Amino acid sequence: MSDPAPFASPSVSLARLFWVFFVMGATSLGGGVVGYLRTGLVVRNRWVDDVTFVELLSISQTLPGLNATNMSILVGDRLRGGWGAIVATLGMCLPGATLMIGAAYAYGIGGDDPWSKAFLHGIAAGALGLIVVVMVQLGAKVLKSLADYLFVLATAAAVAGFGVQVPYALIVAGIVAIWWHRPRDRTPK
Amino acid sequence: MKQLGDLAGVFAYLSLLTVGGGMAAFPELKTLTVDVHHWVTFPQLLHYYSLGQLAPGPNMMMVASIGTVVAGLPGAAVALVAFFLPTGVLTWGIGRLWTHMQTWRWRPAIQTGLGSVSVGLVLAGAVIMAKGAVVDALHAAIAAVVFLLLLKTKVNPAYPIVASGLIGILAYWLAGIG
Numbered sequence: 001m002s003d004p005a006p007f008a009s010p011s012v013s014l015a016r017l018f019w020v021f022f023v024m025g026a027t028s029l030g031g032g033v034v035g036y037l038r039t040g041l042v043v044r045n046r047w048v049d050d051v052t053f054v055e056l057l058s059i060s061q062t063l064p065g066l067n068a069t070n071m072s073i074l075v076g077d078r079l080r081g082g083w084g085a086i087v088a089t090l091g092m093c094l095p096g097a098t099l100m101i102g103a104a105y106a107y108g109i110g111g112d113d114p115w116s117k118a119f120l121h122g123i124a125a126g127a128l129g130l131i132v133v134v135m136v137q138l139g140a141k142v143l144k145s146l147a148d149y150l151f152v153l154a155t156a157a158a159v160a161g162f163g164v165q166v167p168y169a170l171i172v173a174g175i176v177a178i179w180w181h182r183p184r185d186r187t188p189k
Numbered sequence: 190m191k192q193l194g195d196l197a198g199v200f201a202y203l204s205l206l207t208v209g210g211g212m213a214a215f216p217e218l219k220t221l222t223v224d225v226h227h228w229v230t231f232p233q234l235l236h237y238y239s240l241g242q243l244a245p246g247p248n249m250m251m252v253a254s255i256g257t258v259v260a261g262l263p264g265a266a267v268a269l270v271a272f273f274l275p276t277g278v279l280t281w282g283i284g285r286l287w288t289h290m291q292t293w294r295w296r297p298a299i300q301t302g303l304g305s306v307s308v309g310l311v312l313a314g315a316v317i318m319a320k321g322a323v324v325d326a327l328h329a330a331i332a333a334v335v336f337l338l339l340l341k342t343k344v345n346p347a348y349p350i351v352a353s354g355l356i357g358i359l360a361y362w363l364a365g366i367g
Contacts, residue, residue, distance in 0.1 A: 025246040029347045033247065059287055062300050064208045065276030068247035073277055074284045085281055089273065096246030097253045101265045103240050104257035111236070115358060120236040122357020125328040126350035127239035128318055129335025131212055135311045136340065138209065142304030151302075155309025159216050160316040166206045166217045169313075170306060178302035183294035 012047065012079045014087050020045060021072055021091030033068040041075055048075060068092055151177045192260050193267045195226060200252055200271035207276065209307025211249035215314030228259050235321045243347055327360055 020040055028036040034057065041047050048056070056078075060070035069089055076088030110116050143149055155173045158164040199221045206214040215238070222228045229237070234255075241251030249272070256268025290296055323329045335349045 028245045029243070029345065032346065055287075056284070058300065059284055060280070061209065062303060063276070063280050063283055064205050065273075065280050066207060066211055066247045066249055069273055069277065070280045073280045077281055077284055082281070085277075089277060092246055093250065093269065093273065096241075096244040096250035097265070097269055099244045100237075100241060100250040100253040101257050101262070103237070103244075104254040104265075107233075107236070107254070108258070111233070114361065117232075118357040118361035119354040120239065120357075121232075121322075121324065121328065122331060122354040122360075123243065123350050124235040124239040124318075124322040125331040125357075126335045126353025127242045128315065128322045129332040129353075130242055130339060130346045130350060131311070131315050131318065132332075132336050133339040133346075134210070134212070135308060135315060138304075138311065139308045142301065142308060144301070148301070148305040151305040152309040152312060155306050156312035156316065159310065159313035165220075166214065166310060166313075170206065170208060170310065173306045173309065174303055177306050178295070178298050181298040181301045183298060 012045075012084075014080055014083060017076060017080055017084055018087045018091040021076070021088040022094060025068075025092040026095035028068075034071075037068070037071050037075075047079055052078075147180055148177075151180075193263060196256055196259055196264055196267045197271040199226065200256075200268045201275050203252075204272045204274075204276045206310075207249070208303060209311060211247075212314040212318075213307055213310035214249075216310075216317050219317055222255055228255060231321050235318065238318070239322075239350070243350055327356075331356060 024033070024036050024040045038050075038053060042050055042053050056071060056074045057067070059074060060067045063070060069092060072088040072092040073085040076084035076086070078084075080087070107116075111120075139152070143152065151173055155169050158169045158173070159166055203214045203218055203221070206217055219231065219234060223231050223234055237251040237254045241254070242248055244250050252268045252272045253265040256264035256266070258264070260267070319332070323332060331353045335346075335353060338344060338349050339346055
């Protein structure tokens with residue numbers, strides 16, 4: 001396999017890189033940013049092939065950080081090195097960030113209005129439905145044995161039921177779960 | 190200045206917890222922004238989080254809203270940089286090492302193990318979010334319908350979420366009249 005060195009892929013200008021990520025950052029309404037990324041990077045611009053895309057996505061999902069920004073960093077780095085990573089991430093974040101800053105000012109003006117509150121309570125309930133779907137889809141991909149489901153329940157109960165801080169839950173449950181799935185080919189038992 | 194420092198500390202810390210997505214950090218996000226620093230109330234946090242799901246791009250751009258509430262535009266900039274820089278550097282570094290780790294025996298164990306833990310963290314976040322978002326039977330029904338709709342169809346999530354808001358307004362109007 002080739003090293004993921006900068007400039008390994010077709011030469012792309014930083015301005016073009018910024019623009020393509022900016023467009024994805026501005027149009028990926030309603031989540032599902034991975035789908036937009038694949039269309040923009042694999043189908044339209046052919047900057048990465050499907051195999052590389054899936055590989056980079058699996059890195060993005062394993063490491064902390066959001067999939068959208070992790071993918072921007074990994075693809076930007078492959079195309080134009082460190083500057084490419086920075087430019088791609090900025091393009092991806094700028095539209096949403098601008099909107100959410102605007103939302104904060106608008107909220108300061110009209111957020112206490114009962115009509116706004118009724119709307120916002122409504123979308124909070126809708127967003128909860130979205131979160132649970134995302135969780136179910138993530139779970140369908142990664143949960144394979146009864147033990148995996150137990151890790152899910154134990155982690156959730158510790159954090160939401162007993163108020164255990166997330167880092168402790170993450171470290172303890174993470175170590176136990178990784179140990180459970182440890183490579184066993186050389187240690188038959 | 191102290192507030193900018195607090196924002197930087199809180200969001201840099203939160204960013205490291207986003208294993209498996211932004212929702213994994215939600216329990217700590219609630220504790221720190223609502224209970225510890227009193228930057229927003231729990232309903233306000235839910236509102237910003239939900240608006241953030243509607244915004245294009247990465248689904249946690251609501252950190253910019255919290256930054257704005259606390260310290261205006263500088264606050265937004267600090268919150269964004271703090272939230273994306275630490276994990277960004279980590280991803281950048283690991284991304285370059287990754288091909289060398291392709292045959293590492295522990296890699297599948299780490300991917301599978303962290304996978305189930307991150308689903309657990311998202312579940313915890315959803316439970317905490319539900320405590321604030323499901324205030325009555327109507328809102329429980331909205332959440333359930335949106336869940337089923339998104340599970341069974343390929344509809345863009347933005348539509349049912351906006352529709353949820355409109356149903357909230359409709360219910361308020363009807364209750365206000367009746």
